[in-house]
Amino acid sequence: MLWLARLGLCIMALVVAAACGGSSSAPSSGSRPATVTVGLALQPPKLIFIGFYVARDEGFFAKHHLNVQLAGFQDGVKSLKGVAGGSVDLGATSSDDVIAAVSQGGGFKAIWSYATPVDSIMLGGPSVKTPADLRGKTIAITDPGGFADSQARAVLTDAGIPASAVRFQSFPGRSAFVPALTTGKVDAAVFHVDDGLTAQKLDPSLNVVAKIWQDAPKWWYGAVTVRADYARQHGQVLEDFVQAMIEADRWMYSHKSQVVQLATKYTQEDPAVISQSYDFLAAAHEWPVNDGLRQDMIEYTIQQEFDNHQIDRKPRWQDVVDKRYVDAVLSKVGREKAGY
Numbered sequence: 353m354l355w356l357a358r359l360g361l362c363i364m365a366l367v368v369a370a371a372c373g374g375s376s377s378a379p380s381s382g383s384r385p386a387t388v389t390v391g392l393a394l395q396p397p398k399l400i401f402i403g404f405y406v407a408r409d410e411g412f413f414a415k416h417h418l419n420v421q422l423a424g425f426q427d428g429v430k431s432l433k434g435v436a437g438g439s440v441d442l443g444a445t446s447s448d449d450v451i452a453a454v455s456q457g458g459g460f461k462a463i464w465s466y467a468t469p470v471d472s473i474m475l476g477g478p479s480v481k482t483p484a485d486l487r488g489k490t491i492a493i494t495d496p497g498g499f500a501d502s503q504a505r506a507v508l509t510d511a512g513i514p515a516s517a518v519r520f521q522s523f524p525g526r527s528a529f530v531p532a533l534t535t536g537k538v539d540a541a542v543f544h545v546d547d548g549l550t551a552q553k554l555d556p557s558l559n560v561v562a563k564i565w566q567d568a569p570k571w572w573y574g575a576v577t578v579r580a581d582y583a584r585q586h587g588q589v590l591e592d593f594v595q596a597m598i599e600a601d602r603w604m605y606s607h608k609s610q611v612v613q614l615a616t617k618y619t620q621e622d623p624a625v626i627s628q629s630y631d632f633l634a635a636a637h638e639w640p641v642n643d644g645l646r647q648d649m650i651e652y653t654i655q656q657e658f659d660n661h662q663i664d665r666k667p668r669w670q671d672v673v674d675k676r677y678v679d680a681v682l683s684k685v686g687r688e689k690a691g692y
């Protein structure tokens with residue numbers, strides 16, 4: 353159990369069911385709103401996570417009788433640990449974390465995707481202009497096995513460079529990547545689009561080493577994850593949550609100015625960077641308006657995780673996701689023709 357040994361997660365289904373209690377209130381069909389805590393993989397959030405804040409601040413959660421509390425973590429692995437330990441009910445993580453957990457028998461399911469394709473790039477310092485230049489260099493990551501680690505290993509694999517030929521330096525959170533790269537403490541790092549633009553604005557000499565969003569367009573990125581025992585007890589809450597998120601995401605595509613204003617507040621990033629990043633993400637249909645759980649993308653990502661030695665067993669795609677909640681929602685609100 354390579355991944356579990358690295359992260360020390362208590363995620364076996366029976367262990368979680370016995371040890372972890374959900375913090376939600378009664379199902380939202382009652383008169384009182386159901387309280388749901390959601391762990392986000394980054395704090396402050398990146399623009400890719402802004403749908404959760406839109407759903408809360410623009411009243412989509414309230415419309416569906418949900419009191420949603422957002423809890424920020426420093427990366428997806430820590431968010432998934434929060435789900436495993438019961439400090440949060442749902443976790444917004446990268447798919448890498450969920451796939452790795454499921455491959456080791458963890459009692460988790462992804463019920464929706466908050467961001468479907470990757471938006472990431474790898475930036476390098478003066479000595480790193482192409483993936484081939486990564487040999488012998490230092491790459492910033494957070495937790496081993498997390499998103500930054502997985503994406504960096506994908507770049508190395510494509511370049512034919514073994515992971516043993518580079519040094520991975522772990523940081524407590526992704527917020528440390530920009531200063532570490534711009535001050536030369538590391539040679540390369542993987543960034544979300546708004547972080548990447550911020551880093552390039554601070555240091556125009558940084559090089560785009562790999563456009564991961566372009567090189568791996570079928571990489572399934574964001575997963576809203578729940579414990580199996582929580583799902584059994586709170587099916588209606590999950591359905592209401594997914595519907596609120598889908599409605600919020602659909603609203604975002606026609607309300608750029610409001611999204612940029614909201615995102616500037618929560619990300620604490622430059623409004624010009626947020627505006628440019630919004631255009632990039634909107635063009636990529638980043639925020640799902642349907643289920644965001646495409647079989648071909650999930651299977652592709654599982655295969656990449658296996659090829660990059662992040663997992664030692666490939667789970668079936670249907671072992672990773674549970675589409676019953678989003679399918680129930682789409683039967684009511686219909687599918688959008690464009691988008692995931």
